[in-house]
Amino acid sequence: MKNDLIRILKTVLKQIGEENGIDFSNKKVSIQENKEKSHGDYASNLAMVIAKDLSQTPREVAEKICSLLPSEEWIEKVNIAGPGFINFYLKKDTHNEILLLIEESGRDFGRNNSGNGERVLIEYVSSNPTGPLHVGHGRGAAFGSVLSELLRCAGYKVDEEYYVNDHGRQMNILTISIWLRYLHQNGQELKFSKKGYQGVYVEQLAKQLAEEKGTKYNLKENESDLLELLEAQETEEDLDRLIGWGKSFLKENFEEIREFSLREIMSSIKEDLKLFGVNHNLWFNESSMYSNKIDLPDIDKSIKLLSESGFLYEKEEALWFKSTEFGDDKDRVVKRANSDNTYFASDISYHLDKYDRGYDRIINVWGADHHGYLPRVSAAMEALGKSRDKLEVVFIQFANLLRNGEKVSMSTRGGEFIPLIELIEEVSSEAARFFYINRKADQHLDFDLDLAKSQTKDNPLYYIQYAHARICGVFETLKKEGMKLNQELGLDNLNLLNLDKEIEIQKMLLQYPEVISRAAKNSEPHLICYYLKDLSGLFHSYYNSERFLVDDEKLMNSRLFLLKGTKQVISNGLEILGIGAPESM
RNA sequence: GCCCCGUUAGCUCAGUCGGAUAGAGCGCCGGAUUCCUAAUCCGGAGGCCAUAGGUUCAAAUCCUGUACGGGGCACCA
Numbered sequence: 200m201k202n203d204l205i206r207i208l209k210t211v212l213k214q215i216g217e218e219n220g221i222d223f224s225n226k227k228v229s230i231q232e233n234k235e236k237s238h239g240d241y242a243s244n245l246a247m248v249i250a251k252d253l254s255q256t257p258r259e260v261a262e263k264i265c266s267l268l269p270s271e272e273w274i275e276k277v278n279i280a281g282p283g284f285i286n287f288y289l290k291k292d293t294h295n296e297i298l299l300l301i302e303e304s305g306r307d308f309g310r311n312n313s314g315n316g317e318r319v320l321i322e323y324v325s326s327n328p329t330g331p332l333h334v335g336h337g338r339g340a341a342f343g344s345v346l347s348e349l350l351r352c353a354g355y356k357v358d359e360e361y362y363v364n365d366h367g368r369q370m371n372i373l374t375i376s377i378w379l380r381y382l383h384q385n386g387q388e389l390k391f392s393k394k395g396y397q398g399v400y401v402e403q404l405a406k407q408l409a410e411e412k413g414t415k416y417n418l419k420e421n422e423s424d425l426l427e428l429l430e431a432q433e434t435e436e437d438l439d440r441l442i443g444w445g446k447s448f449l450k451e452n453f454e455e456i457r458e459f460s461l462r463e464i465m466s467s468i469k470e471d472l473k474l475f476g477v478n479h480n481l482w483f484n485e486s487s488m489y490s491n492k493i494d495l496p497d498i499d500k501s502i503k504l505l506s507e508s509g510f511l512y513e514k515e516e517a518l519w520f521k522s523t524e525f526g527d528d529k530d531r532v533v534k535r536a537n538s539d540n541t542y543f544a545s546d547i548s549y550h551l552d553k554y555d556r557g558y559d560r561i562i563n564v565w566g567a568d569h570h571g572y573l574p575r576v577s578a579a580m581e582a583l584g585k586s587r588d589k590l591e592v593v594f595i596q597f598a599n600l601l602r603n604g605e606k607v608s609m610s611t612r613g614g615e616f617i618p619l620i621e622l623i624e625e626v627s628s629e630a631a632r633f634f635y636i637n638r639k640a641d642q643h644l645d646f647d648l649d650l651a652k653s654q655t656k657d658n659p660l661y662y663i664q665y666a667h668a669r670i671c672g673v674f675e676t677l678k679k680e681g682m683k684l685n686q687e688l689g690l691d692n693l694n695l696l697n698l699d700k701e702i703e704i705q706k707m708l709l710q711y712p713e714v715i716s717r718a719a720k721n722s723e724p725h726l727i728c729y730y731l732k733d734l735s736g737l738f739h740s741y742y743n744s745e746r747f748l749v750d751d752e753k754l755m756n757s758r759l760f761l762l763k764g765t766k767q768v769i770s771n772g773l774e775i776l777g778i779g780a781p782e783s784m
Numbered sequence: 785g786c787c788c789c790g791u792u793a794g795c796u797c798a799g800u801c802g803g804a805u806a807g808a809g810c811g812c813c814g815g816a817u818u819c820c821u822a823a824u825c826c827g828g829a830g831g832c833c834a835u836a837g838g839u840u841c842a843a844a845u846c847c848u849g850u851a852c853g854g855g856g857c858a859c860c861a
Binding site: 231232233234235238242244247248250251256257280281282283284327329364367368369435515516517518519528529531532533534535536537539541542545566567568569570571572573574594596597604637638639641642643645647650653654655656657658659661662664665666668669672673674675676677710713714717720721725726729732733736739740742743744746747748783784 | 786787788789790795796797798799800801802803804805807808809810816819820821822823824825826841842853854855856857858859860861
């Protein structure tokens with residue numbers, strides 16, 4: 200209907216343009232939905248937009264436009280109001296069409312094909328494999344997961360990828376930390392590096408390692424070197440020396456422990472993600488770019504390509520990329536003076552590979568603290584001749600956890616972060632997802648743990664799910680009384696749905712597909728939460744003011760049909776959020 | 785110093801890419817249940833949309849400056 204109105208107005212606009220010798224083809228014709236009922240269903244601002252070009256007052260122009268409007272059977276009336284708005288009032292039964300559409304589309308209602316089958320890669324979470332997921336990762340995880348689903352709804356072909364930083368110093372630190380704990384486990388008394396990883400999980404993994412491998416990695420004799428190194432654990436350099444020592448002592452066993460650690464931690468991360476309803480279908484290991492395999496991306500090759508582009512130079516024995524040429528604040532090191540590649544080097548190679556895999560859109564979901572990192576990555580892609588626009592980054596602001604109205608520290612006293620799994624266990628995966636999504640991504644988020652657990656209308660998720668359950672309850676009662684929805688009778692009598700509340704609900708249902716496309720287009724999944732809350736609110740209000748199971752069968756079936764459509768839309772919306780729509784509560 | 789995000793009701797936040805009288809929940813005040821789930825609903829009070837300019841027929845929305853809050857500015861990952 201909205202599109203029909205736009206089409207009609209466009210025709211009128213062209214006509215006026217021709218009469219006055221003005222080309223209006225670049226003017227945007229838009230229709231807005233009126234929130235104020237007395238203004239009719241839709242309004243157009245067209246008269247005000249072109250009034251100046253015609254040197255007439257907006258109201259005069261509006262009169263002219265109205266006189267040219269063809270009469271359509273679904274339009275009740277048209278009038279001019281305010282500064283020059285043209286208001287359209289639709290016939291009441293026009294609103295029924297949406298129910299037919301929902302009935303036909305069912306679970307597909309709200310899907311569209313604006314993405315046109317284009318391929319999108321969404322990389323998110325990508326937490327370092329040096330410890331379990333913690334609450335700081337939750338928001339990005341929920342966001343990426345819902346965004347993926349949303350883009351699928353919009354007709355994109357989506358891959359969800361996790362980038363595993365399994366190469367470099369942090370993994371070595373983890374390995375050495377676990378090894379030290381392992382030695383302790385096997386009765387070899389020693390102090391622990393303050394600089395290493397301290398978490399409980401390190402101890403658990405060490406224990407597991409001891410159970411699996413016995414004393415295989417034990418110190419064979421008195422190793423005074425090690426003790427000295429441990430005593431001196433104060434600086435990063437000490438830590439690096441310890442790693443060097445550990446490597447030379449353990450030889451190939453170091454690699455074994457490293458692989459064990461990586462495997463175990465990644466499997467716990469995967470487990471947590473699964474519980475959280477997050478399903479990556481691709482896992483990209485940083486180390487694969489160092490494997491020198493012909494069919495895998497290669498970091499040296501990428502650096503060489505960049506070098507050939509002429510934007511690399513040497514300074515103070517390090518290799519620099521001239522990112523300032525592409526708008527970055529300063530040039531960035533790609534290869535350090537000690538000839539190690541930087542993390543940035545890996546990212547160049549990794550992102551180059553994303554481009555080479557042929558995606559139409561590449562989306563990264565990053566924490567807001569990484570925003571300064573984007574210019575250099577984009578710069579590198581541009582230097583390599585890639586389109587900068589293809590790479591989109593959504594920055595997610597931090598979330599605070601609140602308990603009893605007070606901020607909960609994100610980490611425990613021991614410096615260990617609160618694991619995501621604890622949050623999931625406390626408030627449930629669904630509530631956690633909902634509350635993480637329930638805010639615009641670029642907005643700081645206060646996650647109220649008590650609210651997420653509460654079972655009242657204060658909790659928007661319960662409010663929505665309750666609406667769904669209530670509708671199911673009505674149908675349940677219907678069944679108990681030995682009746683069932685008479686689809687045809689309902690369809691034939693939709694025109695009985697003419698109460699204000701009924702019209703409002705139908706108009707709200709009509710908006711659902713638009714909400715979905717806008718949410719997908721702008722990466723704003725929170726819109727779905729707000730929409731579902733509004734829709735549920737309308738339903739609850741309707742529920743309290745009218746009875747559905749009435750004697751008049753025509754009325755009853757038409758109302759049941761409206762309920763059925765509402766139920767469908769709530770469940771479709773929740774599905775995108777990865778949340779169930781319960782039949783009863 | 786530079787960069788990013790924010791500033792809307794007492795609190796937490798929406799605000800349909802510029803529209804008519806700025807919305808919701810919580811909190812506060814007052815109501816509704818012999819009836820499909822009261823996990824709900826109805827009514828009321830509560831606003832200089834941080835601030836100063838600019839663009840426009842029209843600005844919470846776009847542009848610029850200022851103030852305040854959060855984050856970031858490594859040969860770390």
